[in-house]
Structures are given as structure tokens and as C-alpha cells.
Amino acid sequence: MATLGDVAARAGVSISSVSRVLSNHPAARISEATRRRIVEAAEELRYRPNFAGRALKSARTQVIGLVLPDLTNALSTDLMHGAEDEAREHGYTMLLGRSDALSPVSEVIARLIGEGRVDGMVLQLADGVPAAGIGDLLDTAAPVVLLNETHPGHVGSVALDDVTGARIATQHLIELGHERIAMVNGLPSSFTAQRRRTGYRTAMKAAGLRVPRGYETRLGYFAPDGRAALRRLMTLSPAPTAVVVANVNAAVGLLAEARQARIAVPRRLSVICVHDSWTAENTWPPLTAVQMQFYAMGRAAVRNVLDRIENGVLRDDVILDPPPQLIVRNSTARPPRATR
Amino acid sequence: MATLGDVAARAGVSISSVSRVLSNHPAARISEATRRRIVEAAEELRYRPNFAGRALKSARTQVIGLVLPDLTNALSTDLMHGAEDEAREHGYTMLLGRSDALSPVSEVIARLIGEGRVDGMVLQLADGVPAAGIGDLLDTAAPVVLLNETHPGHVGSVALDDVTGARIATQHLIELGHERIAMVNGLPSSFTAQRRRTGYRTAMKAAGLRVPRGYETRLGYFAPDGRAALRRLMTLSPAPTAVVVANVNAAVGLLAEARQARIAVPRRLSVICVHDSWTAENTWPPLTAVQMQFYAMGRAAVRNVLDRIENGVLRDDVILDPPPQLIVRNSTARPPRATR
DNA sequence: GAGGTCAGATCTAACGTTTGCGCAAGCCGG
DNA sequence: CCGGCTTGCGCAAACGTTAGATCTGACCTC
Numbered sequence: 001m002a003t004l005g006d007v008a009a010r011a012g013v014s015i016s017s018v019s020r021v022l023s024n025h026p027a028a029r030i031s032e033a034t035r036r037r038i039v040e041a042a043e044e045l046r047y048r049p050n051f052a053g054r055a056l057k058s059a060r061t062q063v064i065g066l067v068l069p070d071l072t073n074a075l076s077t078d079l080m081h082g083a084e085d086e087a088r089e090h091g092y093t094m095l096l097g098r099s100d101a102l103s104p105v106s107e108v109i110a111r112l113i114g115e116g117r118v119d120g121m122v123l124q125l126a127d128g129v130p131a132a133g134i135g136d137l138l139d140t141a142a143p144v145v146l147l148n149e150t151h152p153g154h155v156g157s158v159a160l161d162d163v164t165g166a167r168i169a170t171q172h173l174i175e176l177g178h179e180r181i182a183m184v185n186g187l188p189s190s191f192t193a194q195r196r197r198t199g200y201r202t203a204m205k206a207a208g209l210r211v212p213r214g215y216e217t218r219l220g221y222f223a224p225d226g227r228a229a230l231r232r233l234m235t236l237s238p239a240p241t242a243v244v245v246a247n248v249n250a251a252v253g254l255l256a257e258a259r260q261a262r263i264a265v266p267r268r269l270s271v272i273c274v275h276d277s278w279t280a281e282n283t284w285p286p287l288t289a290v291q292m293q294f295y296a297m298g299r300a301a302v303r304n305v306l307d308r309i310e311n312g313v314l315r316d317d318v319i320l321d322p323p324p325q326l327i328v329r330n331s332t333a334r335p336p337r338a339t340r
Numbered sequence: 341m342a343t344l345g346d347v348a349a350r351a352g353v354s355i356s357s358v359s360r361v362l363s364n365h366p367a368a369r370i371s372e373a374t375r376r377r378i379v380e381a382a383e384e385l386r387y388r389p390n391f392a393g394r395a396l397k398s399a400r401t402q403v404i405g406l407v408l409p410d411l412t413n414a415l416s417t418d419l420m421h422g423a424e425d426e427a428r429e430h431g432y433t434m435l436l437g438r439s440d441a442l443s444p445v446s447e448v449i450a451r452l453i454g455e456g457r458v459d460g461m462v463l464q465l466a467d468g469v470p471a472a473g474i475g476d477l478l479d480t481a482a483p484v485v486l487l488n489e490t491h492p493g494h495v496g497s498v499a500l501d502d503v504t505g506a507r508i509a510t511q512h513l514i515e516l517g518h519e520r521i522a523m524v525n526g527l528p529s530s531f532t533a534q535r536r537r538t539g540y541r542t543a544m545k546a547a548g549l550r551v552p553r554g555y556e557t558r559l560g561y562f563a564p565d566g567r568a569a570l571r572r573l574m575t576l577s578p579a580p581t582a583v584v585v586a587n588v589n590a591a592v593g594l595l596a597e598a599r600q601a602r603i604a605v606p607r608r609l610s611v612i613c614v615h616d617s618w619t620a621e622n623t624w625p626p627l628t629a630v631q632m633q634f635y636a637m638g639r640a641a642v643r644n645v646l647d648r649i650e651n652g653v654l655r656d657d658v659i660l661d662p663p664p665q666l667i668v669r670n671s672t673a674r675p676p677r678a679t680r
Numbered sequence: 681g682a683g684g685t686c687a688g689a690t691c692t693a694a695c696g697t698t699t700g701c702g703c704a705a706g707c708c709g710g
Numbered sequence: 711c712c713g714g715c716t717t718g719c720g721c722a723a724a725c726g727t728t729a730g731a732t733c734t735g736a737c738c739t740c
Contacts (some may be wrong), residue, residue, distance in 0.1 A: 001454065001456065001479055003456070003695095003696060003697090004696065004697065004698095006694080013719075013720085014719065014720045014721080015696090015697085015698095015721095016698080016699075016719080016720060016722095017718085017719060017720075018722080019696095019697065019698060020698090020699085020719095023697090023698080025698085025699085027699095028718095029716090029717055029718055030717095030718070030719075030721080031717085031718060031719090034718080034719080046454070048450060048454035048455050049455060049697075050391050050396075050455065050456050050695085050696050050697070051395070051401075051455040051456045051457045051696095051698085052396035052399075052401070052456055052695080052696075053695070053696030053697040053698090053725095054393035054696075054697055054698080055391070055392035055395075055396075055697090055725095056392035056393055056396050056695090056696080056697070056724095056725050056726065056727090057696080057697045057698050057699090057724075057725050058697080058698070058725085059392075059725075061391075061392070063435075063457075066436075076417070077416070077417060080436070081438075084436070084438055088438075088442075090441065093405075093435065093451070093452075093457065094435070094436050094437075095433065095434070095435050096406075096420070096424070096434050096435070096436035097433070097434075098421075098424055100427075102428075103428065107405055108526070110388060111433070112433075114341065114388035115388050115389060115390065115391040116341065116388075116390050116391045116726095117391045117403075117433065118394055141341055156705090161655075211738090250554070252373075252622050256622070258487070267695085278619070279622055281621055282592050282595075282596070282619060282622060282623050283622050283623075283624070284623070284624030343725090343726055343727090344726065344727065344728095345726080353689075353690090354689065354690045354691080355690090355727085355728095356689080356690060356691080356692095356728080356729080357688085357689060357690075359726095359727065359728060359729085360689095360728090360729090363727090363728080365728090365729085367729095369686090369687055369688055369689080370687095370689075371686070371687085371688065374688080374689080389727075390725085390727070391726095392725080392726075392727090393695095393725070393726030393727040393728090394726075394727055394728080395695095395727090396694095396695050396696065396697090396725090396726080396727070397694075397726080397727045397728050397729090398693055398695085398727080398728070399695075420729050456696095541707095566731085616713090643694090
């Protein structure tokens with residue numbers, strides 16, 4: 001690969017001049033003629049600035065790390081897409097990382113930030129990872145932005161408007177005439193689950209509806225959790241006529257369980273979930289959902305990191321725009337007559 | 341961040357000694373006492389080797405690029421997962437890139453390889469991207485491995501065993517007693533579509549079945565393509581009783597179209613697809629599929645790149661182990677009586 | 681005791697880039 | 711015609727790391 005030196009030799013000038021011209025140094029005083037010769041030589045040699053040399057000198061890599069607990073998640077892909085787009089528009093590249101049992105968060109951070117591989121990173125913690133070792137985040141050399149999580153003493157996070165999302169879902173069921181509405185939520189330790197719970201309770205309270213004992217399960221965000229939750233709910237008396245599921249994956253499991261238990265959806269039980277994804281379109285019946293803006297969150301997360309790096313701005317973001325959006329499909333309907 | 345110099349000062353030795361100890365230089369002659377002092381000092385200062393310095397000196401980044409046309413694809417996630425695991429096990433990090441209209445392949449390669457950001461890369465071309473500018477791949481400084489694609493004069497690719505995958509799918513239908521079996525395939529220009537076609541034709545021929553005119557559509561791999569294909573097939577007379585769909589996304593679309601057109605699956609039409617993904621589990625009816633090993637492909641692709649970098653081995657891989665695997669769900673059945 | 685070997689450690693150059701500083705030449709006003 | 715300013719460019723140091731070459735004693739051999 002051609003270096004600055006090669007270009008300089010071919011153009012008959014010094015390395016410094018080449019550097020100044022090619023990196024558009026503002027205070028560079030170079031004659032038009034020389035500038036042209038340099039640009040020409042650079043093109044002929046297909047010069048590309050060497051990443052390592054530049055990073056070493058400037059202590060900047062123009063790389064943002066995105067570290068997720070699970071890459072194989074439909075929700076992660078939108079997020080990645082958004083992050084990638086935003087990064088690229090600002091001339092940054094994305095480094096993808098994963099944190100799990102084999103490489104705990106602290107390890108990944110040490111590697112990416114400690115070794116100076118990234119200028120900043122977006123980090124999503126796995127559900128249930130305690131805020132324990134997270135204090136290390138604070139004194140790193142590069143900014144870390146947390147997804148769907150805040151941490152005392154740490155500024156820099158991006159979250160979706162989960163409260164509104166859950167509220168919209170609940171309101172949809174209320175407007176259809178349901179009164180016995182249950183919630184299938186994530187683990188109590190989950191930040192998002194707490195917020196979705198708030199949205200659900202707020203909507204119920206506003207409509208003057210009560211939440212009977214046992215109507216709120218908090219088993220987790222995965223398909224088996226949704227199945228287990230449905231089994232539990234249907235033992236209650238009176239059983240709910242509708243359920244707000246806090247996560248699309250759990251809803252898919254719940255729907256499968258309903259089919260198996262011969263509970264007709266939506267005739268006997270309406271189901272709505274928070275999070276839309278293309279899987280929701282392809283369940284049977286197609287799942288009514290509240291679309292959360294993961295793509296926007298990805299963009300916002302990278303923007304947050306960049307604002308921190310380039311302007312020193314500290315910020316906790318909540319994605320309010322675009323707002324969560326109700327996508328009505330076929331898993332919700334008016335409650336069965338007997339209960340009206 | 342602490343540098344070698346800092347560690348050296350604290351341990352009271354020279355920088356070179358620190359470097360040799362911490363990077364486990366084989367020919368290093370350092371006394372046990374000094375070694376201990378250095379290691380201790382390094383730990384106290386939380387020393388981490390600076391990535392840029394190391395990369396500049398050694399012309400190695402320990403980073404592998406993975407460039408895909410579309411990150412938001414269920415199949416990409418398994419692939420990424422596999423690539424990530426393999427890379428990590430070898431001490432490499434993964435850089436994720438996307439190639440599309442905004443940043444064409446040549447641009448991405450120039451950025452990643454030309455600037456020395458990666459030591460090698462795995463590249464999946466978008467369907468329909470011609471082999472045109474791809475010649476540039478050959479003379480890059482770092483190895484490029486193509487996914488599901490070969491290019492004349494370029495060695496270094498990893499592909500799934502599409503022929504066998506399609507053959508297994510077709511055989512499953514044949515064993516159920518079907519005789520009028522259609523294929524819904526990808527674009528003729530697609531490398532994988534060509535290979536899946538071969539598998540389908542081979543199985544049909546082996547069973548002594550013919551492929552009537554119009555029984556083979558080649559519209560593409562997306563859901564709308566699957567819908568269009570079904571509409572076309574059902575105008576034929578006699579209509580097929582079963583269909584092999586070359587891709588799960590198209591199959592999902594086809595299934596939705598069938599539901600809309602009130603074509604009962606599998607009673608009137610059996611549907612099987614190549615590619616399994618969790619979406620296939622959640623269609624209605626759940627989709628019988630041939631599971632292709634994307635995770636394994638991700639691992640193999642990275643291994644291929646690494647073998648090239650570290651051992652200079654050139655290789656075209658086809659993932660034969662584990663083999664494509666038939667996952668029987670509920671979208672296939674014996675043909676309707678009238679046609680037997 | 682001179683010459684040689686060897687372990688243990690340091691010196692130094694180099695990777696490619698950026699940037700503060702210096703220097704020469706040209707131009708201006710006084 | 712001289713001091714001061716501007717323009718155009720080169721010199722050289724620095725970023726953190728690695729590795730070949732070199733230095734310094736101590737020890738051994740004859």
C-alpha cells in the first residue's frame with residue numbers, strides 16, 4: 001500500500017505537504033499547483049491513509065463498538081442497522097461485539113476501550129446482569145452509552161419509551177371493551193419490564209380498572225416464558241379476556257401455547273404485545289403489536305456516543321420521536337359476550 | 341492509559357524488556373525476578389497494549405471484517421454468531437460492515453482493507469451484484485473470502501451444500517407420494533439458486549418425475565416473490581400438489597398468500613423450504629424446512645480467512661458437516677386423494 | 681590471565697501519520 | 711534599502727509498539 005512518503009516522492013514534495021493537502025488541513029498554505037500535483041499523485045498510487053498510523057498519532061480510531069448480549073435476536077438487527085447507518089454518516093465504522101458468559105462485559109470493555117480499539121461504545125447488558133462490575137464503565141478512557149438501562153452516577157444512556165408503549169397496548173384493549181386485562185412481563189430485575197409495568201398500570205388506573213391478584217406475571221422475555229405465563233393465567237378465576245405481553249418473543253410462545261390449549265385467539269382471548277418485528281406478522285393469527293423504534297434507538301445511541309466524543313455532551317436519551325405505534329392485526333378483538 | 345514506558349519506569353527496567361515479557365517473546369532472556377517485577381507493575385497500572393501502536397508496528401490488526409448486504413435478515417444473525425465465535429476463539433475481533441447502494445462493495449473494501457483496518461474479510465455480495473468490479477478483490481493486500489459465490493480466478497469462498505439441501509427437500513415430498521412438485525426459486529443470477537435448482541432437478545430425475553413447463557419460478561428470495569410465485573403456479577393446469585421453496589422468507593410469503601387465496605396447506609398443497617429459521621416455527625401451519633448450517637458457515641468463513649492469513653492456505657469450502665437437516669413440521673402431507 | 685561464551689538487559693530504528701516550528705523568498709511601506 | 715509581513719514549503723518530533731543489534735559483566739576453559 002502506498003504511503004504518504006510514496007506520494008510525496010512522486011509529487012516531488014515533502015511528506016508534510018502531502019499530509020496537509022490530503023487531510024484538508026484548514027491552516028495549510030499550499031499553492032494551487034502543488035495541491036494539484038499532490039492530489040494527482042495520490043490518485044495514481046491509490047493512496048489510502050493508513051488506519052494504524054493515523055490512530056496512533058491522533059489517538060482516534062473512528063470506530064464505535066456495539067456490544068450486545070445476543071446477536072441472534074430480531075430486535076438486535078434493527079438496532080444494528082440504525083447504529084450502522086448513523087455511524088457511517090459520521091465517517092465512523094462499527095465494531096460488533098458480544099458479551100456473554102465466555103467474555104463478560106468487563107473483558108469486552110477492556111479489550112475495546114482499554115486497547116484503544118474504539119472511540120466509544122454502545123452497550124446493552126444482558127437481562128439479569130447486575131449493576132455490579134459496571135462501576136468500571138465510569139472511569140474508562142472512552143464514553144460508554146447504555147441501552148435500556150441507567151446506572152447511578154453514570155450519564156449516557158438511550159432507552160425506548162417503554163411506558164408509553166405499554167400504555168398504548170393496554171389502552172387498545174380497554175377501548176375494545178376489555179376489563180379483565182392481564183400482563184405478561186419480563187423479569188422484575190429488568191429495567192424495561194419495570195417501565196412497561198408502569199405503562200400498563202397507568203392505563204388501567206386511568207380507566208378505573210383494577211388488576212386482580214395474579215394478573216401480572218413476570219417470568220421473562222422468551223417464548224417459553226410466555227407459554228408458562230399463559231398456563232398460569234388460565235388457572236385464575238375469573239380468567240382474563242385479554243393480555244398485554246411485554247415482548248414479542250414471549251407473545252409468540254404464548255400464542256403457540258394458546259393454540260395447543262385450544263384457547264381461541266382473539267375470540268376468547270385477545271393478545272397484544274410490545275415490540276413489533278416481522279415475526280409478529282407471521283404468527284397465526286397475526287399479532288397486534290406496538291411497534292418500538294429499535295432502528296431509531298440504534299441511531300440515537302451512536303449519536304449519543306458521538307456527541308460525547310466530539311462535543312463533550314453528556315446525555316440520557318429517551319426515544320420519543322417517532323413514538324411507539326400501534327399496529328393492529330388480528331390477535332385482538334372485542335371481549336366475548338358473556339363477560340360484557 | 342498506561343503505556344509500556346509507564347510500566348518500564350515503575351519496574352525500573354527498559355521498555356524493550358517490558359515489551360518482551362508482556363508479549364511473551366519466545367527468545368526473551370529475562371531473569372525470573374525482573375519478569376515478576378514487570379508483570380506486577382503492569383498489573384498495578386492496568387496496562388493494556390495499545391492497539392494502534394501494535395498494529396502500526398506489526399501491520400496486523402487482529403480484526404476480521406464481515407460485510408453483508410443486509411443485516412436485518414434472520415439468516416445473517418446465525419452467520420454473524422458463528423463468525424463472531426470463531427474469530428474470538430482465535431483472538432480476533434469482528435468488524436461488521438454493510439454494503440449497499442450508498443456504500444458499494446468497492447468502497448467498503450477500500451475502507452477496510454485499503455486503510456488497513458482489517459487483516460482479512462468475509463464478503464457476501466447482494467443477489468444480483470454482478471461479478472464486474474469484483475476483480476479488484478484479487479489484488480488487495482488482505483484476503484477476501486466470498487460467501488455463497490465463486491469468482492473465476494479467485495480462490496477463497498465458503499458455500500453451503502445447497503444441492504443437497506434442495507435434494508433433501510424434494511425427496512421428502514416425493515416420499516410422501518407427490519408427483520407434481522414445483523420449485524419456487526431465487527433469481528437465475530443467484531449462485532445459490534443455481535445450486536438449489538440442481539438439487540431439485542436431480543431428485544426429480546432420480547424418481548423418474550418430470551418437471552412440467554412453468555413449474556419452476558425464479559422470481560427471488562423475498563416474501564413478495566414467494567407470493568407472486570404461488571399466484572403463477574396456481575394458474576397452471578394441472579396445478580402442483582407440492583412446492584419446494586428455495587428460501588424461508590419466500591416461503592413465509594407464499595404461505596401468507598395461500599391463506600389469503602384459501603389454498604389449504606398442507607391438505608391441498610404441501611410446502612417445504614430450504615433454510616430453517618425460527619420464523620419457520622411460527623408460521624401457520626409451522627413450516628417443514630431443511631435446516632442449512634449458517635452458524636457453521638460463519639465459523640468456516642472466518643477459519644478460511646484465518647488459514648489464509650496465518651498459514652497461507654487457499655481454499656474453497658463447502659459446508660458438508662453438519663449436513664442439511666430435514667425438520668418436519670406441519671406444512672407437508674400426502675397429496676390429496678384425487679391426484680394419487 | 682587471556683579469550684570466549686552466554687545470560688540479562690538496553691539501545692535504536694522503524695512502522696505511517698500529524699503538526700508546531702523554522703526558513704527562504706517575495707512583497708510592501710517607510 | 712531595510713525591517714516586517716505573508717506565502718509556501720520542509721524539518722523533525724512524537725504517538726506506542728516491536729525486534730535486531732549491541733552492550734555489560736560474570737563465568738568458564740585452556
